[in-house]
Amino acid sequence: MKVQKAQDLLSSLDFDSLFFHKGQAGLDAFEEAVNRTKALLLSEEETHVTPYSGETPLEVATRIDGLKVASEKGEGLEEILRDLQQRVFHPSVRVTHPTCIGHLHCPPLIASVIADLIIGVLNPSMDSWDQSPSATYVEQQLIQWICQQFKYPSSSDGVFTSGGTQSNYMALMLARDAFCLRELQWEVRRHGLPQQAKRMRILCSEYAHFTVQQAAVQLGLGEQSVIPVATNEKFQLDPCDLKDKLSTMKALKLLPFAIVATCGTTDFGSIDPLTELAEIATQHQLWLHVDAAYGGALVLSQRNQDKLKGIELADSITVDFHKLFYQTISCGAFLVKEKACFRLIERHASYLNPKEDEDEGVLNLVGKSLQTTRRFDALKILLSMRWVGTERFARMIDYTIDLAQGVVELMKGFPSLQVLNPHPEISAVVFRYVSQRHDEERDNQMNRRIQQMLLKQGHGLVAKTVVKGKVYLKLTLLNPRTTLSDIEKLCQKIIALGMRYTQMDMEVM
Numbered sequence: 092m093k094v095q096k097a098q099d100l101l102s103s104l105d106f107d108s109l110f111f112h113k114g115q116a117g118l119d120a121f122e123e124a125v126n127r128t129k130a131l132l133l134s135e136e137e138t139h140v141t142p143y144s145g146e147t148p149l150e151v152a153t154r155i156d157g158l159k160v161a162s163e164k165g166e167g168l169e170e171i172l173r174d175l176q177q178r179v180f181h182p183s184v185r186v187t188h189p190t191c192i193g194h195l196h197c198p199p200l201i202a203s204v205i206a207d208l209i210i211g212v213l214n215p216s217m218d219s220w221d222q223s224p225s226a227t228y229v230e231q232q233l234i235q236w237i238c239q240q241f242k243y244p245s246s247s248d249g250v251f252t253s254g255g256t257q258s259n260y261m262a263l264m265l266a267r268d269a270f271c272l273r274e275l276q277w278e279v280r281r282h283g284l285p286q287q288a289k290r291m292r293i294l295c296s297e298y299a300h301f302t303v304q305q306a307a308v309q310l311g312l313g314e315q316s317v318i319p320v321a322t323n324e325k326f327q328l329d330p331c332d333l334k335d336k337l338s339t340m341k342a343l344k345l346l347p348f349a350i351v352a353t354c355g356t357t358d359f360g361s362i363d364p365l366t367e368l369a370e371i372a373t374q375h376q377l378w379l380h381v382d383a384a385y386g387g388a389l390v391l392s393q394r395n396q397d398k399l400k401g402i403e404l405a406d407s408i409t410v411d412f413h414k415l416f417y418q419t420i421s422c423g424a425f426l427v428k429e430k431a432c433f434r435l436i437e438r439h440a441s442y443l444n445p446k447e448d449e450d451e452g453v454l455n456l457v458g459k460s461l462q463t464t465r466r467f468d469a470l471k472i473l474l475s476m477r478w479v480g481t482e483r484f485a486r487m488i489d490y491t492i493d494l495a496q497g498v499v500e501l502m503k504g505f506p507s508l509q510v511l512n513p514h515p516e517i518s519a520v521v522f523r524y525v526s527q528r529h530d531e532e533r534d535n536q537m538n539r540r541i542q543q544m545l546l547k548q549g550h551g552l553v554a555k556t557v558v559k560g561k562v563y564l565k566l567t568l569l570n571p572r573t574t575l576s577d578i579e580k581l582c583q584k585i586i587a588l589g590m591r592y593t594q595m596d597m598e599v600m
């Protein structure tokens with residue numbers, strides 16, 4: 092009787108048109124929804140000619156305040172899309188625009204967008220083989236291919252992650268646990284942190300990503316465990332200062348266990364001297380992790396691949412695909428030279444990845460991931476690499492690096508633009524507008540105002556940063572469709588704004 096009631100209720104509700112399935116109602120609903128969404132996105136792309144609408148945070152918040160988030164009876168897709176177009180799409184950043192060049196935020200390849208659609212329809216969960224039969228092996232094959240690109244040995248392995256934050260955390264967690272097991276005969280997984288944890292230390296560049304400190308906090312070691320190492324004039328970690336820091340630690344009976352090298356700092360794109368750092372790490376028996384979230388893509392380049400020399404010596408590598416690999420967010424990977432390291436975090440759940448599965452050769456990827464449910468992001472890389480081809484990838488990456496050097500040369504022709512990194516290793520250019528008054532604090536205020544007005548007036552999305560107390564503007568040139576002409580026009584706008592603000596300040600004085 093209960094079964095019959097359930098069937099009667101089901102037949103009275105229109106569920107068929109809500110899911111993608113082989114029934115005609117599902118197929119028709121999917122096709123209509125995709126076509127309507129496609130039409131709206133094409134219309135949006137044609138309408139907007141600037142990287143941002145120019146609205147203030149308050150104006151955007153006001154738009155969203157009126158957004159309906161749920162409907163009791165349900166609404167038509169066209170009505171919902173019209174509302175979203177005005178409230179959400181219109182004030183969004185146009186990451187594909189040639190002057191949307193502030194952050195490590197890339198324009199996504201069509202291949203990646205299409206792969207996202209396929210992933211959404213198939214919706215495999217990458218934790219156990221029986222939820223992702225083919226996807227499991229595809230991811231593993233992509234991981235092996237990526238490891239080969241970095242010249243890692245056959246004993247290497249990896250896993251797809253949400254990005255650099257998660258990958259860096261995994262690296263330091265494995266480094267911590269491996270050190271405790273080897274040096275202190277202590278198993279963190281079972282017993283928690285040892286008494287000596289307060290003396291454990293991580294070393295990294297003063298310009299390393301903030302997630303090194305963040306991971307140290309989450310791992311129970313505290314921010315004080317992260318020791319910043321000085322950098323040279325190219326903003327690369329200085330091996331001499333690293334050696335001095337290690338000597339000091341030895342004298343203080345501290346316990347260094349990991350070095351984090353950066354292959355592409357967020358601000359400057361600087362690459363630390365990987366080979367030298369690997370030698371130091373080996374000498375002191377330290378885990379060497381390379382955060383190559385930004386610079387890892389250079390592995391595909393013929394002309395710039397040498398900048399990664401020594402990366403194959405690292406114990407682990409972070410690589411992000413939603414940067415210079417042009418993938419939709421999120422898509423990253425964590426690689427280890429020795430797959431046995433994953434044993435430090437492996438767990439078995441009887442309902443998901445029982446030990447007998449492993450004994451029978453069933454591959455469940457959850458054992459080497461911090462996530463349980465996880466997306467099939469490997470498909471985005473596969474589709475992109477086959478559709479675009481590694482040769483075109485190499486040309487796109489090389490173009491952005493050449494463009495950065497061209498921008499530096501261009502700015503030499505503008506005396507009021509002062510470049511901080513005149514020899515960019517990847518595609519970041521850090522500079523500031525300087526007035527003739529030589530008033531540092533006023534110039535700081537001016538550069539902040541210039542950055543805000545460029546965005547508000549729709550000329551460009553440019554980032555800002557602070558180096559040694561000075562405010563700088565930053566171009567992160569990821570888009571291979573950005574031209575030197577685009578940057579020249581942007582520079583002229585920057586100078587015009589700077590001159591305007593200088594004149595306004597003088598009138599006030």
